[in-house]
Amino acid sequence: MDYFFAQLEEQRHPMVREKIVVVCVYSGRTKDSGVVSTVNYPGRAVGIHSGMPIMMAKKRAPPADSLFLPVDREYYAQASMQLDRIVRTVCDRVVQASIDEWNIEVTDEQGAQKAQELKDAILKETGLRCTLGVAPSLLGAKMAAAKAKPNGLLLLIASDERKMIDDSDMEKVPGIGPKTAMALKQLGGEKVKDLAKIDTITLSETFGRKAGAWLHALGQGEYASSLGEEKEQEEVSRIGTLKEKTRDPYIILKKLEELEGDAREWLLETKKAYKTLSIIFITDDLKAHTKSMSFRNPKTAHEEIAKEKETLVKEFLAENPFEVRRIGIRFGNFMDLGGQTTLF
DNA sequence: AATGATACTCGGC
């Protein structure tokens, strides 16, 4: 979907079509502290982008022509579910990749027609615009879509797919972010085609076995063709920002309580028991730290974990000198409870 | 030595 959250907000506030719409994650620390989640194209034109501090975005947006709105995840999730139904009505082999992305497998002959059909169905039924990429590989399709944005449709045959990928900057490759791109640059890997000049051993040593092998294959023009299977969620976490930085375990545990309640609801709804509890600390220098513990027997959403939380928080504070800015809780290592109530 | 579990970091989006 094109600038999904902001597009949905444009739809809810029809007067703002040509205005800058900035969907923000307000942290509550101070009035405008937080970051930009999504911005529409007029906003991008003035240099606003995801992850930018809200204050910085406000400096770039003329107040009369812009609308700053808080994220409404529930609403976006509802829209996502509606889109998922449409996608699955039109196509058979579908894997939802995120709240606003779907990976779809079609036969060679179907590609062009299905893509247009889907784009039309989505516009007709939801009024939303999206971009589709169609290519022999999933990687090629994703990059084609990125290129054709917004409101586009790009079809590539194998030779054009190869050319596009080879000539792409490393950072344009899905899965390669600024950190990896920077490290590759050091090795002379600015574009995908440069990867062929980097020794596969060097790639593995620098990026690890798996990523190294993947990068090597990428340089050889080998792109995974299969879509894979839809995977179950493996963890759930809730993280929030403290009003002020602190080292007071009471304040930290208090905030954790609220976050835990929310994460617990998810466990309840999905009927999951978990074996691993983690506490996430983001310190004043914006670095993340975790402390976790696992239980021999899985715990349900109902079970008390006050003692365990306290232990982890106090351990962290004892081991680290930093002040805590944000705090989070994470449940993982799930065991499915299904319809089961008791064992006997 | 092999295998599996755990704790934690990285970093993409």
Added chain:
DNA sequence: TTACGGCCGAGTATCATT
């Protein structure tokens, strides 16, 4: 001048068990 969220999975080092 600075400003700064909330997720998730991948990967890996290390520990425990056999």
